[in-house]
Amino acid sequence: MRSIFLKELVQYFSSPVFFALACVFVGVAGVFLYNAVAYANLLATQISQYQASGGISVSAVVLRPLFTDMSLLVILLVPLISMRLYAEEKASGTMELLFTYPVSDLKVLLGKYLAGFSVFVLILAISGFNTALLAAATTPDWGVILASYTGLLLMGGAILALGVLASSLTRNQVIAAAATLGAVLVFWTLGWFADSVSSGYLGSALRELSLAGHLSRFFNGMIMLKDVVFYLLFTVFFLAVTLRVLDFHRCRG
Amino acid sequence: MPAEIDISVFVCLETLAGSDAQRNQRMIAIDDLTKVYGSRTVIDRVSFTVNHGEVLGLLGPNGAGKSTIMRIIASAVPPTSGRVRVMNCDTVAESAKTRRCIGYLPENTPLYPDMKVESFLRFAARIKGGKKNGVKDRVRNAIVEFGLEEVRNRTIATLSRGYRQRVGLAQALISDPPVLILDEPTQGLDPEQVYEIRQLVKDLSGSRTILLSSHVLSEVSQLCSRVAVLNKGRVITVDSRENLVSRHQNHTKITIRVGERLDQALEMIEAVEGVISASSSNSQLLNVETVRGRDLRPVFAERIVNSGIPLLEIVREEMSLEEVFMELVAGEGETRA
Numbered sequence: 001m002r003s004i005f006l007k008e009l010v011q012y013f014s015s016p017v018f019f020a021l022a023c024v025f026v027g028v029a030g031v032f033l034y035n036a037v038a039y040a041n042l043l044a045t046q047i048s049q050y051q052a053s054g055g056i057s058v059s060a061v062v063l064r065p066l067f068t069d070m071s072l073l074v075i076l077l078v079p080l081i082s083m084r085l086y087a088e089e090k091a092s093g094t095m096e097l098l099f100t101y102p103v104s105d106l107k108v109l110l111g112k113y114l115a116g117f118s119v120f121v122l123i124l125a126i127s128g129f130n131t132a133l134l135a136a137a138t139t140p141d142w143g144v145i146l147a148s149y150t151g152l153l154l155m156g157g158a159i160l161a162l163g164v165l166a167s168s169l170t171r172n173q174v175i176a177a178a179a180t181l182g183a184v185l186v187f188w189t190l191g192w193f194a195d196s197v198s199s200g201y202l203g204s205a206l207r208e209l210s211l212a213g214h215l216s217r218f219f220n221g222m223i224m225l226k227d228v229v230f231y232l233l234f235t236v237f238f239l240a241v242t243l244r245v246l247d248f249h250r251c252r253g
Numbered sequence: 254m255p256a257e258i259d260i261s262v263f264v265c266l267e268t269l270a271g272s273d274a275q276r277n278q279r280m281i282a283i284d285d286l287t288k289v290y291g292s293r294t295v296i297d298r299v300s301f302t303v304n305h306g307e308v309l310g311l312l313g314p315n316g317a318g319k320s321t322i323m324r325i326i327a328s329a330v331p332p333t334s335g336r337v338r339v340m341n342c343d344t345v346a347e348s349a350k351t352r353r354c355i356g357y358l359p360e361n362t363p364l365y366p367d368m369k370v371e372s373f374l375r376f377a378a379r380i381k382g383g384k385k386n387g388v389k390d391r392v393r394n395a396i397v398e399f400g401l402e403e404v405r406n407r408t409i410a411t412l413s414r415g416y417r418q419r420v421g422l423a424q425a426l427i428s429d430p431p432v433l434i435l436d437e438p439t440q441g442l443d444p445e446q447v448y449e450i451r452q453l454v455k456d457l458s459g460s461r462t463i464l465l466s467s468h469v470l471s472e473v474s475q476l477c478s479r480v481a482v483l484n485k486g487r488v489i490t491v492d493s494r495e496n497l498v499s500r501h502q503n504h505t506k507i508t509i510r511v512g513e514r515l516d517q518a519l520e521m522i523e524a525v526e527g528v529i530s531a532s533s534s535n536s537q538l539l540n541v542e543t544v545r546g547r548d549l550r551p552v553f554a555e556r557i558v559n560s561g562i563p564l565l566e567i568v569r570e571e572m573s574l575e576e577v578f579m580e581l582v583a584g585e586g587e588t589r590a
Contacts, residue, residue: 003379010372011365014408093363097424100327100359101380102352251331252290 004103004111005118008085012119017080022123025077029127032069033134036062059141059221062134067148067219070127071212074156075188079180081119082163083173085112086246090171095249105246109239113164120156124149144221151218154231155211159184161238168245187211278305279338280432280462281326286335288321288486295321297486298335303479308458309491310477311466312578317483319466320360323436326464327357339432353381356425360436362417366410370401370420373409374427381428395423399453415446422453433463439472451476470575484582497577504529506570509539509553512563521556525549537565 012018040061089095098108128149134140163180170176191210194203207213211234214227281303288296296318303309311319324330326337328348337344339351365373374395378388396405399419404412409420418438425433438454439447454476457463467473473480474494481491490497511518515533522541523531527549529542543549550567557564 003376006379007365007368007372007376010376011367014367014369092366093359093361094365095363096324096329096359097357097363099329100352100355100357101377102349103380104349250329 001103001107001111001114004108005115008112008115009118011084011088012115017084018119021077021080022126025073025123026127026129028073029070029130032066032073033130036066036069037134037137039065058134058138059144062138063140063144063148064219066130067152071152071155071215074124074152075159075184076181077123078120078156078159079163079166079177079184081116082160082180083167083177085116085164086168086242087171087173087176091173099250105243105250109164109242109246113160113239116160116164117157120160121153124152124156141221144219147218147221147223150223151215151227154218154228155215158211158231158234158238161235161242162187165238165242165245168242168249184211279303280305280307280340281464282338283322283326284336284338286322286325286337287333288318288325288330289333295486296325296332299483299486299488300335301481301488301491303462303464305462306459307479308454308463308465308477310473310480311464311483312468312470312473312480313466313483314468314582316485318486319483320436322483323357323434323464323466324359327355327359327434328352329357329359353428354430355432355434356428356430357434358421358425358436358438361440362421364409364417364420364424366408368409369406370409370412371396371405373420374423377424378427391427391429395427398426399423414441415443415449418442418446418450419453422450426457431461433457433461435463435465437466437468439467439469447472470578482578482581489581504542504545505548507541507543507550507553508566508568508570509541509557509564510537510566511539511557512537512565514562515539517560518557518562521560522553525552525556 040058043061086095089098131140131145159180162183163176166179166183167173167176170179187209188211190206191213194206194210197203197206208230214230217224217227279302283302284300286296286299287294299318299322301309311322313319321330325332326339326344328344328351331345340354342350342354344351368376371392374392375388378391378395382388382391396402399422401416401419401423404416409417412420422435422438425435435454439450442450451472454463454465458476465473465476477494479491479493480497482489482497492500509518509522515536519531519533519539522528522539527544527547529544531539531541533539541549541553548569550569554564554567
């Protein structure tokens with residue numbers, strides 16, 4: 001598993017894709033930070049004009065919008081990280097080598113998943129520079145920041161599992177990324193359908209399956225067990241399906 | 254688990270030094286193997302064995318099932334029915350063990366185009382060796398053994414086909430496996446590279462058991478001690494090259510070159526018992542076909558020399574493997590039709 005993990009990292013860092021992704025993600029996150037701060041500034045000016053009492057909450061006005069925007073970035077970023085994991089092996093024919101090396105499909109899968117996750121964590125960590133800037137200017141609520149990052153990591157991990165599955169189904173990386181993005185958007189908006197579909201069990205089931213629904217509590221500074229478990233189960237489920245797909249490929253040749 | 258490799262290598266060493274019983278050890282045993290894709294039967298009840306130290310050539314036209322057999326042995330694909338045992342371990346039930354004993358070079362040599370030669374070999378050494386110990390040494394040895402010093406830091410995508418093939422062989426051999434499976438190892442190479450790769454395979458044979466596929470007949474006859482001829486997913490015959498040729502040879506061709514009086518020599522030879530046909534192709538050369546199983550060269554020589562005609566050359570031509578192959582494959586088509 002370690003050998004696969006290291007190989008994937010070597011491949012990530014030897015291609016310009018990683019650097020392009022990191023630049024775009026960190027740059028756009030910076031723009032979002034500027035927006036959030038500028039908006040907070042506007043609000044603060046208006047509040048002081050009306051001479052309302054007290055200031056504004058950094059958590060509510062800056063952090064929550066910032067992390068909500070960043071969650072959209074994560075949705076766009078992770079499929080681009082996961083797309084190559086299996087599709088590339090299939091396109092270059094090296095899948096056959098992997099199948100014949102003395103290592104189980106599960107270990108290959110975990111090695112690949114962890115490598116993708118490490119790259120995601122790394123890019124997210126670079127964008128942590130934003131938070132450092134914010135901390136220099138104000139005194140943010142570190143609890144909210146910690147919870148928000150936890151939420152982003154868990155959701156990113158879940159999307160990555162979905163992306164690995166999509167990547168194992170095709171030899172074309174663009175198709176893998178597009179399919180992942182499509183599936184994520186469906187899972188993201190499940191909560192919206194829920195209200196229109198039914199108010200009964202089906203509605204609440206759909207709401208619980210929504211990727212977005214579980215994220216909002218993290219951004220309010222709450223880490224709840226059911227949200228954590230949801231993302232972990234989501235991840236495990238799609239990794240397990242990927243294993244089945246690999247087994248199927250092996251038999252089909 | 255390098256321990257298993259060690260044992261197998263130990264067995265190999267012992268066999269090299271040891272008795273015939275060990276020499277005849279079955280390294281690969283294929284028993285009633287069938288592979289069906291959808292409604293297409295790609296491999297049809299194939300059985301054969303490869304003994305220790307042997308180089309077996311899989312010979313057949315494209316689509317005969319050579320690659321599929323090799324992929325099943327290497328555990329890339331499971332069989333539909335029947336089984337394959339490598340060093341007495343089942344390739345399905347004990348595939349973790351068998352995969353450790355096999356070095357496999359798939360058709361067209363798939364490699365990671367964006368990786369550097371050295372880091373790819375390091376990956377192969379790590380994933381095959383399990384433990385970290387010896388990875389550095391094995392990579393260094395492989396780079397030297399396969400002449401990859403110049404390109405060790407080059408990206409695989411920029412390598413020539415010859416170098417790619419060497420990298421492919423290096424990854425197959427990096428853990429020193431007792432069994433080697435090479436699928437069309439010289440395909441797409443220029444003559445010089447073909448020669449290099451054949452030389453490498455020759456050097457490897459002896460201590461290792463090699464299964465090699467090809468549709469180049471001269472390659473098979475140069476490298477392999479035995480040949481399995483395949484057609485349409487079935488094994489037509491498995492035999493040594495010499496046996497194949499002698500078994501399928503219906504008549505013997507003899508070429509005689511004389512200095513003068515060609516017509517007189519022709520008449521004389523036509524009169525010999527056992528000659529099927531004789532003809533002259535130019536002013537010096539006689540082409541003679543004789544019945545199988547009798548060597549008439551001494552008779553011809555004696556008569557020509559006795560009559561005072563200068564005899565320059567007398568050669569018996571063996572039927573080529575190519576001719577045998579064409580005959581076998583054509584014969585198979587007829588019996589099926």
